[in-house]
Amino acid sequence: AQKITQTQPGMFVQEKEAVTLDCTYDTSDPSYGLFWYKQPSSGEMIFLIYQGSYDQQNATEGRYSLNFQKARKSANLVISASQLGDSAMYFCAMRELFTGTASKLTFGTGTRLQVTL
Amino acid sequence: DAGVTQSPTHLIKTRGQQVTLRCSPKSGHDTVSWYQQALGQGPQFIFQYYEEEERQRGNFPDRFSGHQFPNYSSELNVNALLLGDSALYLCASRGRGQKGSYNSPLHFGNGTRLTVT
Numbered sequence: 761a762q763k764i765t766q767t768q769p770g771m772f773v774q775e776k777e778a779v780t781l782d783c784t785y786d787t788s789d790p791s792y793g794l795f796w797y798k799q800p801s802s803g804e805m806i807f808l809i810y811q812g813s814y815d816q817q818n819a820t821e822g823r824y825s826l827n828f829q830k831a832r833k834s835a836n837l838v839i840s841a842s843q844l845g846d847s848a849m850y851f852c853a854m855r856e857l858f859t860g861t862a863s864k865l866t867f868g869t870g871t872r873l874q875v876t877l
Numbered sequence: 878d879a880g881v882t883q884s885p886t887h888l889i890k891t892r893g894q895q896v897t898l899r900c901s902p903k904s905g906h907d908t909v910s911w912y913q914q915a916l917g918q919g920p921q922f923i924f925q926y927y928e929e930e931e932r933q934r935g936n937f938p939d940r941f942s943g944h945q946f947p948n949y950s951s952e953l954n955v956n957a958l959l960l961g962d963s964a965l966y967l968c969a970s971r972g973r974g975q976k977g978s979y980n981s982p983l984h985f986g987n988g989t990r991l992t993v994t
Contacts, residue, residue, distance in 0.1 A: 764919070793980055803965055805920070805985035812980055851919050861933045863910040863971060865983060867919030 763787060764852050764868035772874050773842045780827070781837040781871045783852030791857040794835040795865065796826065799849040808850075811835055842875045849873075879904055881986035883968050889992045890958050898953040898989045902970030909951040910983065911943060912967040920967055926951050955991075963993045 765784045773779035785794065796808040811819045811826045819826040827836040839846055849872050853865040860866075882901045890896050902909050908927045912920035922935035926945035940956045949970075955962055969983035 795982060797985075803967075803988040803990070805967060805969075805983075807982035807984070810980050810982060853919070861925055862981070863908055863925040863927075863969065863983065864922045864933060864935070865920075866922070869917070869919050 763866045764854055766852055766868035766871050768871045769869075770872045770874070772876060773839075774876055775844060776841055778838060778840045779842055779873065781839070781850050781852075781873065783835045783837065783868060785833050785835060785852070785854050787854065787856055789856040789859050793855040793857070794826070794828070795853045795855065796824070796835075796837045797851045797853060797867075798846075799851060799870070801848075805851070809837065839873075844875050844877075847873060847875045881906075881968055881970050881984050883966075883986035883989050885989060886987065887990045887992075889994060891994055892958055892960060894958050895954065895956045896958060896991060898955075898966050898968075898991070900951045900953070900968030900970075900986060902949050902951070902968075903984045906970035906972045906984065907949045908971050909945060909949065910969045910971075911951070911953045912969065912985075913937070914965040914967055914988070916964070923953070958993045960993050963991060965990050 792813045794811045797805045809821045809824045811828045818828050823840045825838045849870045851867050851870045853867045884899045910925040911923040914920040923937050924934040925932045929945045942954045945951045965988040967988045969985045
């Protein structure tokens with residue numbers, strides 16, 4: 761079974777608007793962490809935001825926030841006030857703390873975000 | 878502060894050949910992991926190195942091997958190349974012994990794009 765599911769292969773958003781990128785996950789590990797990375801065409805994976813499974817509040821980092829719904833096993837990324845430079849691939853990833861190592865992330869297939877004028 | 882550096886950036890090899898990819902971790906990091914990212918997919922974990930030993934391995938055949946040197950840099954070797962090995966190979970690093978290190982993100986390099994013909 762796929763552990764990380766990103767159902768939106770592509771998304772369009774107008775500049776200055778907010779956009780939500782969906783991510784659902786599946787794990788039997790009681791402790792896990794969820795990450796979002798941005799991958800521009802250069803190839804580098806850029807860390808955006810982290811949410812731990814026991815964190816009580818949703819994570820925020822500047823224009824990025826994570827809408828974490830544990831019961832639904834979803835960890836959606838919200839980007840507010842989109843900018844042209846936000847155009848890139850976005851990956852959701854999970855780290856399982858008991859069954860994995862801190863260096864092993866399981867990634868989804870990604871969502872390509874295109875910001876338009 | 879140098880980030881994760883990888884070399885070469887691009888490589889073209891013929892089926893059956895062997896290839897070596899190189900990675901220098903971010904300053905202060907001692908754990909290196911390798912990922913394979915096929916076109917249109919998310920990265921897949923190959924293995925992780927710490928203290929010059931392979932600590933965990935993903936679902937990759939023995940044709941994929943690695944090494945970590947005393948200065949924490951790492952090599953990824955792939956023998957008997959197949960057309961399906963064509964991908965972007967990403968190196969990631971993280972530090973250990975940090976308080977709350979399980980929420981620390983992986984820092985990725987720009988990758989090496991390998992084409993097997």
